[in-house]
Amino acid sequence: MTHIPHRLEVENISVAYGDNVILRDISFQVPHGAQIAVVGPNGAGKSTLFKALVGLLPLKNGRILIHGMPLGDHKDCVAYIPQREEVDWRFPVTVTDVVTMGRFNTRGWFARPNRDDHEAVARSLDEMGIANLAKVSISDLSGGQQQRVFLARAIAQEPHILLMDEPFTGVDATTQQVTLNLLDHLRQRQVTAIISTHDLNLAATRFETVMLINKRLVAFGPAKEVLSQENLQKAFGSSLLVMENGAMLVDECCPPDEDHHHP
Amino acid sequence: MNFMNVFITPLTYAFMQRGLLAGTMVGVLCAVMGTYVVLRGMAFLGDALAHAIMPGVAIAYLLGGNLLLGALVAAAVVALGIGYFSKQGAVREDTAIGILFAAALSLGVAMISSIRSYAVDLSHILFGNVLGVSPADLWITFGLGTVVLLTVVLLYRPFMVISFDPVLAATLRLPAELLRNVMLLLLALTVVISLQTVGVGLAAAMLITPAATAYLLTRRLAPMMFVSAAIGAISSLAGLYLSYYFNIVSGSAIVLTATAIFLAVFLIKRGRR
Numbered sequence: 001m002t003h004i005p006h007r008l009e010v011e012n013i014s015v016a017y018g019d020n021v022i023l024r025d026i027s028f029q030v031p032h033g034a035q036i037a038v039v040g041p042n043g044a045g046k047s048t049l050f051k052a053l054v055g056l057l058p059l060k061n062g063r064i065l066i067h068g069m070p071l072g073d074h075k076d077c078v079a080y081i082p083q084r085e086e087v088d089w090r091f092p093v094t095v096t097d098v099v100t101m102g103r104f105n106t107r108g109w110f111a112r113p114n115r116d117d118h119e120a121v122a123r124s125l126d127e128m129g130i131a132n133l134a135k136v137s138i139s140d141l142s143g144g145q146q147q148r149v150f151l152a153r154a155i156a157q158e159p160h161i162l163l164m165d166e167p168f169t170g171v172d173a174t175t176q177q178v179t180l181n182l183l184d185h186l187r188q189r190q191v192t193a194i195i196s197t198h199d200l201n202l203a204a205t206r207f208e209t210v211m212l213i214n215k216r217l218v219a220f221g222p223a224k225e226v227l228s229q230e231n232l233q234k235a236f237g238s239s240l241l242v243m244e245n246g247a248m249l250v251d252e253c254c255p256p257d258e259d260h261h262h263p
Numbered sequence: 264m265n266f267m268n269v270f271i272t273p274l275t276y277a278f279m280q281r282g283l284l285a286g287t288m289v290g291v292l293c294a295v296m297g298t299y300v301v302l303r304g305m306a307f308l309g310d311a312l313a314h315a316i317m318p319g320v321a322i323a324y325l326l327g328g329n330l331l332l333g334a335l336v337a338a339a340v341v342a343l344g345i346g347y348f349s350k351q352g353a354v355r356e357d358t359a360i361g362i363l364f365a366a367a368l369s370l371g372v373a374m375i376s377s378i379r380s381y382a383v384d385l386s387h388i389l390f391g392n393v394l395g396v397s398p399a400d401l402w403i404t405f406g407l408g409t410v411v412l413l414t415v416v417l418l419y420r421p422f423m424v425i426s427f428d429p430v431l432a433a434t435l436r437l438p439a440e441l442l443r444n445v446m447l448l449l450l451a452l453t454v455v456i457s458l459q460t461v462g463v464g465l466a467a468a469m470l471i472t473p474a475a476t477a478y479l480l481t482r483r484l485a486p487m488m489f490v491s492a493a494i495g496a497i498s499s500l501a502g503l504y505l506s507y508y509f510n511i512v513s514g515s516a517i518v519l520t521a522t523a524i525f526l527a528v529f530l531i532k533r534g535r536r
Contacts, residue, residue: 051430054430054433054434055433055434056430056433056434078434079434080430080431080434082428082430086428086430087427087428087430088302088427091302091426091427091484092302092478092481092482092483092484092486092487093423093427093483093484094482094483097423097483097484098427101420101423101424101427101428101431102431104420104421104424104435104437105435105436110417110420137482137483139482153431
C-alpha cells in the first residue's frame with residue numbers, strides 16, 4: 001500500500017473554557033480528501049472541536065498540523081461553516097457581499113475584489129442554487145437560504161479543508177440535498193470535509209468514516225465499526241435505547257430550530 | 264424678511280459660519296462611526312467614552328490649554344483602563360465601563376466645580392458650545408475628521424468582516440484584536456471632536472440616532488454610511504439655525520432635530536407595514 005500523506009493531524013489536543021475542560025486528549029488523522037461525519041451527544045464538544053481546528057479556541061495542550069505545518073501557517077486553506085445563529089442576519093449586507101467576504105484573503109484587505117473574485121463568487125452562488133438571490137438582503141432569507149449563503153462563501157474561499165457545524169439541522173429538504181450534492185463535488189475535488197451532525201442515519205449511510213466523540217474520542221474509523229452498540233452506549237449512555245430486534249434509538253432533543261423567519 | 268434671508272442672515276456672523284462648518288463636519292463624522300456603533304451594539308461604550316473625557320477637558324480648561332488635546336488624552340486613558348479591568352475577566356466589560364465612566368464624570372465635575380464661573384463652563388462642556396468654535400478648533404476638527412474618515416474607507420472590508428462575522432475574521436487570520444482597538448481609537452477621536460458641537464452629554468446621540476435612522480432606510484453597509492452622514496449633516500445644520508432663531512442651546516437643537524428625523528422615518532416605515 002502506498003503511503004498517503006495526512007492532510008490533517010490532530011495530536012492529543014485538549015480544549016477548555018477556563019477550568020471547564022470540554023475536549024480531552026483527542027487524537028486523529030485525516031487523509032487527503034476524506035469525508036468524515038462527527039457524531040456525539042449534545043455537549044459532546046463537536047462545535048468546540050471545530051473551533052479548535054480553525055484556531056478560534058486556544059489548545060490547552062497537544063497540536064494540530066495541516067499538511068505537516070502548524071495551524072495558522074496556511075492562510076486560507078481551512079473554511080468553517082458555523083451554525084447559522086452565530087451571526088446577525090439583520091446586518092446590512094447582500095448575499096453577494098457575504099459570499100465575497102470569503103475572498104478577502106486572496107489579495108490583501110485593501111484591494112477591491114477583481115474579476116477572478118467576482119467569477120468565483122458567481123460560480124459559488126450558482127453551485128448552491130442561489131444565483132437569483134445575489135442582490136437580496138440577508139435579512140430576507142429563509143434558514144435554508146442562509147445556510148446556502150454560508151456554503152457558497154466557504155466554496156468561494158477555495159479551501160483544502162471544509163468544516164461544517166450541523167449543516168443539516170433545521171434546514172429545508174432542498175438545502176439538505178444541495179449540501180449533500182456539494183459533498184459529492186468536494187469529494188471529486190479532493191477537498192477534505194468534516195461535518196458534525198445529529199443524524200446518525202445520515203452519518204452511517206453517506207459517510208465512510210465516522211468520528212464518535214463525547215468529550216473524548218470514543219471511536220474513529222469506518223462507519224460500520226464506529227456505530228456499534230457498544231460504542232454508541234459509551235458515547236450516549238442512558239439516552240441510547242436498544243430494541244429487541246437490534247434497532248437502536250438515540251433519545252435526544254435536537255438543538256431548537258431557530259427558523260422562525262417569515263419572508 | 265424673505266425666505267432666503269432666513270438662511271443667509273445668520274451667515275453674516277463669522278461665529279455662525281464656523282459653527283455651521285464645525286457642526287456639519289462633526290455631524291458627518293459621528294454618523295459614519297455611528298454606523299459601526301449601532302451595528303456592533305457599542306452604544307453604551309460610545310456614551311461612556313464621551314462622559315469619560317470630562318476630566319481631561321476640565322484639566323485643559325483649568326490650565327488654559329487646548330480642550331481637544333485634554334479630551335484626547337483622557338479618552339485614551341479611559342479606553343485603556345476599560346481594557347485593563349476587563350481583560351483578566353475580573354469584571355465584565357460593561358461593568359468596567361460603568362465604573363470608569365461614572366468615576367471620570369464625577370472627577371471632571373468636581374474639578375470644574377472649583378471654578379467660579381462653574382455653571383456656564385459646565386454647561387458648555389456638557390452640551391457643547393458650537394458658537395464658540397475658534398478657527399484653530401475648526402482646523403483640528405477638519406484634520407482629525409479626515410484621518411478618521413480615511414481610516415474608515417481604507418479598513419472598510421476588514422471592519423465589515425469583524426463586525427458581521429468574527430468567526431470568519433478569525434479563519435481569514437485577520438488581526439481582529441488590532442482592528443477592534445483601531446475602531447475603538449477612531450470612536451474615541453470622533454467623540455472628542457464632537458465635544459465642541461454637542462458636548463459630552465449628547466455625543467452618544469449624534470453617534471447613534473442618524474445611524475439608527477439610516478439602518479431603517481438602507482440594506483447595505485456603504486449606503487447606510489452615506490445616508491447616516493447626510494442625516495447627521497442635515498441635523499447639525501437645521502439644529503444650528505433653530506438654535507439661532509429660537510435662542511436654544513445648539514447641542515440640544517441638533518440632537519432634537521436628529522431625533523425628529525428618526526421618529527418621522529420610524530413612523531412612516533411602521534405605517535407602511
